[in-house]
Amino acid sequence: MTEPLDQADREICAALLRNGRASWRLISKVTGIQERTVARRGARLLEQGIVRVRGLSQPHLVNRGEGYFARIRCAPSNLHSVAKWLSHRKETLWVATLESDSAIIAECYLRYADRNRFIGRELSEQPITDYSFSYVEQYRRTVRGWHPNILNAEQLEMLGEDETRALEAAARARQGGELNPDQIDTEVVRLLGQDGRLSIDAIATAVGVGKVTVRKRIAQMQQTDYLSIRAVIDPALLGFPLESLITIHAPSPRIDEIASRLSADWRTRWAAELPTEARVQALMTLESRFELFDVMRDLDQKLGGIATRIEASPVLTHYKRSDVVLPAAL
CATH class of the missing domain: 3.30.70.920 (Lrp/AsnC effector binding domain/regulation of amino acid metabolism (RAM) domain)
Structure with missing residues (x-):
């Protein structure tokens, strides 16, 4: 069984989940942990592959x-x-x-x-x-919007990332195409796909443009949701060894309401609407089967008058997360 990390490591991981490119200084300010300690522990987490930070273009x-x-x-x-x-x-x-x-x-x-x-x-x-x-x-929530209830709302706000704004930007981009990426943008995304924390200096050198230009382009791509910086970690290391697929069947007009309710629960890693199947699909991260039983009872009480069927299917093994192939598949 995977042993959870200690509290300091958990807070650093939670910060990286919120903002994968957050500096050690910012994480120190947010968590109250000395910057030297954050830098040392953060580097170890990354070097050992406990946390992987990757850039991802929205498919x-x-x-x-x-x-x-x-x-x-x-x-x-x-x-x-x-x-x-x-x-x-x-x-x-x-x-x-x-x-x-x-x-x-x-x-x-x-x-x-x-x-x-x-x-x-x-x-x-x-x-x-x-x-x-x-x-x-x-999607009403994606994995980058999940936070493991380790940092409070004020700390999360200090880290500066907000999935709600990103999802709104993605919807606008699908309708009107707010960003027209060029070869430089594509190369920046490719480099960040290998290492989401690659320095501005290194990226600028690799693509042959100035640091100000690189910083501006990364910000633009994130604002339009063309680029998402994600931290990939096994939730078991944060104290949540059970992930369960939740399936809720309901009349089509109520799908949006159900997805919104699920996405409001911090334990929900992602929640998606599947209208052709008249159901909502979600993945929840939990501490134990007893918590899963409580979740199912709670969903039945809150959605019993709406949903026609509610199912839970615990996950056995993850082979890939956020486009990162995991050790199970190697």
Whole structure:
């Protein structure tokens, strides 16, 4: 079993989850931990791969295609091999297996012209028994908006990142295209995709432009949600060893309301609306099965008059998070 980090490390990780490029000085100011201690511990967390900070272009803004929630079933003996194969595919953003049945869940992005090739040929060549791909209308929360209830609201505000503004910017960009990235922007994103904390100096040298220009472009790309800086960490290290997929079926007109309620709970890592299936899908991060039972009772009490069915499926293993392939898939 993975041992949780101590309180100081947990606070540093929580700060990085909120703002992956936050300086050690800012994290020191936010947490009250001495800057030297923050720098030493933060460097260790990054060097050991406990936290990975990566830049990510939003898939719908870089022509990766439409977003789908995939559920793929196979025999237990093939679960690992199929999940590993899927995690190394460019079409997937995250991949996990379920404990409740022999199934893999994933977020996939597919262009219209590529759907038949990926689903009809390449996936079908794997030893699977069944699959479903459900269109994701919108996310009401993504993993970068999750905070593990370690820092308070004032501390989170000091760190300067706000997913709500980013999601609003993403919606505007889908409608009107507020940003037209060029080759320099693309190269900056590529470099940050390798190391989300790469210094401005290093980026400027690599792309051959001034530091002021690099800093301005990164800010513009983040403001329009073209670029997201994410910290990837196993929630078990923060004291939350149980992740569970929550599925709520309800009449289509109530889907938006349910997604909003789920996204308001800090334990929700992401919440998405799947209108074609008349359901909301979410992933919650919890301390124990007893907490999961409490969550299910609470959801039943609050949504019993709206939802037609509420299900929970604990996650077995994550193979990929936020486009980062994890050790389970190596």
